[in-house]
Amino acid sequence: MKPMLRLLGLLLSTTVLLAACDGGADLSKTLTSENGLEIRVPDSWSEDSALNPGADLQASNREAESYVVVISDVKQDLREGVTLEEFGDFAVEQFMAGLNDPDSSFADLNEPEPVESSGLDGLRYEISASPADLDLSYLFTVVESPDRFIQVVAWTERPQMDEQRQTLEAISDSVTET
Secondary structure, three states: OHHHHHHHHHHHHHHHHHHHOOOOOOOOEEEEOOOOEEEEEOOOOEEOOOOOOOOOEEEEEOOOOEEEEEEEEEHHHOOOOOOHHHHHHHHHHHHHHHHOOOOOOEEEEOOOEEEEEOOEEEEEEEEEEOHHHOOEEEEEEEEEOOOEEEEEEEEEEHHHHHHHHHHHHHHHHOOEEO
């Protein structure tokens, strides 16, 4: 009987552990832009229009000091034939230039990793920066749809990135067109 109880206990523990690691955050709230973009965020997040005036979508959990903005660029407005890799490199370069002020230093920019966001191909860069005496980590995701490139920039304080990564990646990967 004891081996059976041990097996039952092991199965129960494994089930609880798997449920806790089911891919991350409960993205129960959907935010939709006027130009047909959608992103899902946890219920603890709110729309936040103070992050970037040019963003299509913006949200935050200010208590957790975690943020996301979504910006889209219509391909028709770009040079013909721009690839996802070219656009990603350009967008990251522009983003970093925007952060680069005399009070800023960069600690790290990783090579992009391929991702899929709601069936769309994308690239994700991780950037660590210290603009204006802040210590931040950014997940900079660029996604390609048939008609546009979509930038999803999610960030938090660097010491909190390990704790927030799963949620920020899940939010970034939820972007889609309606």
